Amino acid sequence: MALNDNTYSRFVAVAKVALPLFALGVLSTVFLVAKPIDPSKAIPYAEVDVEELAREKGMTSPEYAGITRDGAAIIVTADTAKPDQARGNKLVHTEQLYATIDLKDGDQVNIESPIGVLNSVKEKANLTGGVILRNSQGYTVRSQMMDASLTDATVETQTPVTADGPLGNLSAGKMKLSFVKEKYLLVFQNDVKVIYDPKG
Amino acid sequence: QGTSVLFGSSEHDASLPVEVVADLLEVDQTTGDATFTGNVVVGQGEMRLSAEKVIVEYKTEEEQQASDSSGKINRLIASENVLLVNGPEAAEADFAEYTIDSAEVIMIGNVIVTQGENATSGNRMVVDLNTGRAQMSGRVKTILQPDN
Numbered sequence: 001m002a003l004n005d006n007t008y009s010r011f012v013a014v015a016k017v018a019l020p021l022f023a024l025g026v027l028s029t030v031f032l033v034a035k036p037i038d039p040s041k042a043i044p045y046a047e048v049d050v051e052e053l054a055r056e057k058g059m060t061s062p063e064y065a066g067i068t069r070d071g072a073a074i075i076v077t078a079d080t081a082k083p084d085q086a087r088g089n090k091l092v093h094t095e096q097l098y099a100t101i102d103l104k105d106g107d108q109v110n111i112e113s114p115i116g117v118l119n120s121v122k123e124k125a126n127l128t129g130g131v132i133l134r135n136s137q138g139y140t141v142r143s144q145m146m147d148a149s150l151t152d153a154t155v156e157t158q159t160p161v162t163a164d165g166p167l168g169n170l171s172a173g174k175m176k177l178s179f180v181k182e183k184y185l186l187v188f189q190n191d192v193k194v195i196y197d198p199k200g
Numbered sequence: 201q202g203t204s205v206l207f208g209s210s211e212h213d214a215s216l217p218v219e220v221v222a223d224l225l226e227v228d229q230t231t232g233d234a235t236f237t238g239n240v241v242v243g244q245g246e247m248r249l250s251a252e253k254v255i256v257e258y259k260t261e262e263e264q265q266a267s268d269s270s271g272k273i274n275r276l277i278a279s280e281n282v283l284l285v286n287g288p289e290a291a292e293a294d295f296a297e298y299t300i301d302s303a304e305v306i307m308i309g310n311v312i313v314t315q316g317e318n319a320t321s322g323n324r325m326v327v328d329l330n331t332g333r334a335q336m337s338g339r340v341k342t343i344l345q346p347d348n
Contacts, residue, residue, distance in 0.1 A: 105230050137232045166272045167234055167256065184229035194220040198271040198300050
């Protein structure tokens with residue numbers, strides 16, 4: 001009789017020993033299974049040349065707005081803009097430049113250029129790297145380089161131009177958008193060739 | 201009412217792409233008017249229309265819906281020593297209006313058509329490029345060279 005009334009206390013005695021051992025076992029697996037920790041990769045560093053950032057003054061997503069002599073509003077935005085230290089920051093180098101020119105009578109010209117150099121003295125922007133100009137007439141003009149003047153709404157290319165629009169697709173040696181005879185004219189020159197498809 | 205003249209024998213296809221070559225093209229930003237100037241040559245298939253100046257006239261809204269082809273240009277208006285060549289025939293005039301979809305060229309102002317030795321002149325000529333027939337009117341004069 002005495003035998004069976006202390007099974008519970010025997011169970012407790014066994015548990016007092018087995019359970020802590022089991023706990024120790026589980027605790028040890030924490031270090032066995034855990035991935036090796038590499039202290040150097042603990043914090044991901046940004047690969048940015050900090051000295052360069054500190055030395056050069058630069059702006060991110062700058063915006064320039066102005067009104068031209070003939071009343072057109074020019075807004076130029078870019079991803080980054082860095083003044084050119086060498087030439088006494090007369091030049092500003094920009095990347096991913098977007099220019100919007102609102103012409104007087106509501107028409108609009110948008111220019112996109114990967115690289116742009118704004119010259120604040122001559123108030124000209126030299127756009128390179130494959131420039132795309134779109135106007136509200138539905139023309140899309142593509143050229144390698146374009147010069148845009150910031151004082152009057154004049155955009156000119158020196159490199160060959162391809163374009164498409166209401167007239168069909170078009171190629172020319174040169175393109176100039178300017179305010180002539182009280183009108184904004186998009187002029188293509190040097191063996192202009194247009195292919196118009198009647199079927200549309 | 202007028203003299204009909206054969207003009208251009210080959211079949212003309214009005215749906216062929218029209219190619220315009222010029223020294224200069226001016227597009228008005230607001231109205232969209234386009235003007236070609238300087239050695240302008242309009243070519244479509246066999247037909248060549250050359251002039252010093254060609255103005256592009258777009259279709260109006262209604263014309264745009266009405267016409268089956270979705271092309272936007274209604275007419276090309278050529279001026280300053282206009283020359284139309286279609287196959288063996290050539291025609292000179294002061295002005296020419298080329299309606300692309302209907303393949304019709306209206307030549308106005310001392311029109312001279314030369315076919316080999318023969319020449320016909322008049323004030324106005326309407327050429328239907330599809331059929332190759334032309335209708336000349338207004339003081340028509342024909343000079344036939346008797347082959348002696």
